[in-house]
Amino acid sequence: MDARRNLLNALMMGIFSLAAVIAVVPLFAVLGYVLKNGLTSLNWAFFTELPGMMGVGGGMANAIIGTLIVVLLASLIGIPIGILAAIYLSEYDRSSWFSTLVRFTSDVLTGIPSIIVGIVVYAAIVVRTKHFSAFSGGVALAIIMIPSVIRATEEMLKLVPHTIREAGDALGIPKWRIILNIVLPTAAKGILTGALLAVARISGETAPLLFTALGNLYYAHSLNEPIATLPLNIYFYAISPYDQWHKQAWAAALVLVFIVIVLNVVARLAFRSRLRKN
Amino acid sequence: MGNLSVRNLEAWYGAQKALFGITAEIPEKQITAIIGPSGCGKSTFIRCLNRMHDTLPGAKVSGDILLDGKSIYDQHPVYLRKTVGMVFQKPNPFPSMSIYENVVAGLRLNGERHKEKLRAAAEKSLRMAALWDEVHDRLNYSGVSLSGGQQQRLCIARALAVEPSVLLMDEPASALDPIATQRIEELVSALKKDYTIVIVTHNMQQAARIADLTAFFLNGELVELGPTSEIFTKPKDKRTEDYITGRFG
Numbered sequence: 188m189d190a191r192r193n194l195l196n197a198l199m200m201g202i203f204s205l206a207a208v209i210a211v212v213p214l215f216a217v218l219g220y221v222l223k224n225g226l227t228s229l230n231w232a233f234f235t236e237l238p239g240m241m242g243v244g245g246g247m248a249n250a251i252i253g254t255l256i257v258v259l260l261a262s263l264i265g266i267p268i269g270i271l272a273a274i275y276l277s278e279y280d281r282s283s284w285f286s287t288l289v290r291f292t293s294d295v296l297t298g299i300p301s302i303i304v305g306i307v308v309y310a311a312i313v314v315r316t317k318h319f320s321a322f323s324g325g326v327a328l329a330i331i332m333i334p335s336v337i338r339a340t341e342e343m344l345k346l347v348p349h350t351i352r353e354a355g356d357a358l359g360i361p362k363w364r365i366i367l368n369i370v371l372p373t374a375a376k377g378i379l380t381g382a383l384l385a386v387a388r389i390s391g392e393t394a395p396l397l398f399t400a401l402g403n404l405y406y407a408h409s410l411n412e413p414i415a416t417l418p419l420n421i422y423f424y425a426i427s428p429y430d431q432w433h434k435q436a437w438a439a440a441l442v443l444v445f446i447v448i449v450l451n452v453v454a455r456l457a458f459r460s461r462l463r464k465n
Numbered sequence: 466m467g468n469l470s471v472r473n474l475e476a477w478y479g480a481q482k483a484l485f486g487i488t489a490e491i492p493e494k495q496i497t498a499i500i501g502p503s504g505c506g507k508s509t510f511i512r513c514l515n516r517m518h519d520t521l522p523g524a525k526v527s528g529d530i531l532l533d534g535k536s537i538y539d540q541h542p543v544y545l546r547k548t549v550g551m552v553f554q555k556p557n558p559f560p561s562m563s564i565y566e567n568v569v570a571g572l573r574l575n576g577e578r579h580k581e582k583l584r585a586a587a588e589k590s591l592r593m594a595a596l597w598d599e600v601h602d603r604l605n606y607s608g609v610s611l612s613g614g615q616q617q618r619l620c621i622a623r624a625l626a627v628e629p630s631v632l633l634m635d636e637p638a639s640a641l642d643p644i645a646t647q648r649i650e651e652l653v654s655a656l657k658k659d660y661t662i663v664i665v666t667h668n669m670q671q672a673a674r675i676a677d678l679t680a681f682f683l684n685g686e687l688v689e690l691g692p693t694s695e696i697f698t699k700p701k702d703k704r705t706e707d708y709i710t711g712r713f714g
Contacts, residue, residue: 348557350553350555350557351557351559351560353517353553353557354553354557354558354559354620354623355559355570355574356517356520356546357515357517357546357550357551357553357624358546358547358550358570358571358574358623358624358627359543359544359545359546359547359571359575359627360543360570360571360574360575361543361574361575364574364575365574368570368574369559369561369562369570369574372561372562373559373560373561375561460561460607462561462562462563462605462606462607462610463603463605463606463607463610
C-alpha cells in the first residue's frame with residue numbers, strides 16, 4: 188500500500204516538474220539565443236555611432252536613446268492616468284454603471300491588437316499634424332499601457348485591508364490623505380510591479396510605432412520629429428538582406444532585453460521598503 | 466469634556482434595523498463597558514458614536530447624540546473623529562509606516578509639520594500607551610514588526626496622539642493573549658483619568674474588572690445601563706440576569 192502511494196506521489200511530482208521544465212525551456216532558449224547572437228555583434232560603436240550606410244558598420248545610438256525617450260514619454264502619460272483611474276475605481280466608485288463601463292472598456296482594450304492602437308493614433312495625430320513624430324509614438328504606447336496599469340493597480344488597491352482605511356477614518360484623516368499617504372504606500376510594491384510589466388511590454392512594441400514614430404537614421408531633435416527605436420530597428424534590420432544588419436538586429440535585441448532588466452532592478456531598488464522589520 | 470448623551474438612537478444597515486431607540490448617558494472620565502451576545506448591536510452602537518456607521522454606504526441613523534451638549538451630526542465626521550478616537554478589534558497599524566510615523570499619522574496627515582511638536586506628541590502618546598520603554602530605541606522600525614499586544618498599544622498611542630476626549634474601543638483585547646490582554650486592561654484603567662472610554666467586550670470578567678458602568682445590549686436594544694457592580698450583582702432586568710449567569714449568549 189505504502190509503495191503504491193509513494194510511487195504515485197513520485198509520479199505526480201515528476202509530471203509537475205516536467206511541466207515546469209518545459210515552461211522555462213523556451214524562456215532560456217530565447218534569452219540564450221539572444222545572448223549568443225547579440226554578444227558577438229555588440230561593440231562600442233553600437234552604443235555611440237549612428238547607423239552606417241546600407242550593410243556596413245555604424246551603431247544604434249539614436250535608437251537606444253529613442254527607445255528610452257518614447258518609453259519614458261509613454262510612461263509619463265500612461266502610468267499616472269492608469270493609477271489615478273484605478274484609484275477612482277477602487278476608492279471612490281466600486282460599483283456604479285460608470286465604473287463598470289470603465290472596467291469593461293479597459294479589459295477590451297487590453298485584448299486589442301496593438302497595431303489597431305497604432306492606426307488610431309496615426310489617424311488622430313499623425314494625419315492631423317501632417318508628420319510622424321516621437322510624440323505620437325509615445326501616445327500610442329501610453330494607450331496600450333493604460334488598461335494594464337489600471338487593472339494591476341486596482342487589484343493591488345483591493346488587497347489593502349479595509350481595516351487600514353478604517354484606522355485612517357477613525358483618526359479624522361481626510362479621505363484623499365488616507366488614499367495618498369496610507370493606501371497607496373501600502374500597495375506601492377504591487378503597483379510598481381504592474382507598472383513595470385506594462386513598461387516592459389511597451390518597450391518591445393513595434394507595430395504601433397511603424398506609423399507613428401516611424402524611425403529615423405539620425406537623432407531626433409524634438410518630439411515633433413520621427414524617432415528611431417530599437418524594436419523598429421530590429422524589424423527593419425532583420426528583414427534586410429545584409430548580414431551585417433542581421434547581426435546588428437541581434438545586438439539591438441540584446442540591448443532591449445538588457446534595458447528592460449535594468450529598469451526592473453532599478454525601480455525595485457528605489458521602492459525597496461526603507462523600514463526595518465527586526 | 467467628553468460627556469456623551471445618546472437620545473433615541475436608531476440605526477439601519479440598508480433595510481435591516483440594527484439599533485432600536487437607544488437612550489443612554491455616558492459620563493466623562495469613566496469607563497463604560499458594552500456587553501451582550503454577538504449580533505446584539507454593540508459594535509454598531511459605538512460606531513455610531515464617531516459616525517463610522519452613518520458614513521457607510523446604505524447605512525443610516527435617526528435620533529441624536531450629544532457630545533458635551535452639541536450634536537455630533539452638526540460636525541463634519543472628519544472633525545468629530547479627532548475628538549472621538551477609536552481602537553479596533555484587530556491591531557491595524559499602517560504597514561507602510563514606521564512606529565514613529567504610525568503614532569503621529571493622525572497629526573501629520575492633518576497638516577501638523579512642526580518636527581518638535583510631532584516628536585513630543587509621539588513620546589507623550591507612547592508613554593501614555595505604556596509602550597515607550599519597549600520601542601523608544603527603534604522608533605524607525607516597521608509598525609508591523611511589533612508583537613500583537615504591542616501593535617494594539619501602538620494603535621492606542623496613535624489614537625491618543627490626536628488628543629481626543631473620548632476613546633472608543635471595539636473589543637481591543639479579543640485578538641490578544643492573556644498577558645497582553647492584562648496590559649491593555651491596566652492601560653485602559655490608567656487612561657480613564659483623562660478620557661471618556663467606551664469599550665465593547667465579549668468578556669464579562671473584563672467588564673467587571675475595569676468598567677465603572679456597564680451597558681447590556683440584546684437584539685439591538687439597550688436592556689440596562691448602570692454601575693458595573695449593580696449590573697453584575699443585582700440586575701434590574703431578567704434578561705440581564707440570564708445573560709450574566711450564562712443562561713444564554
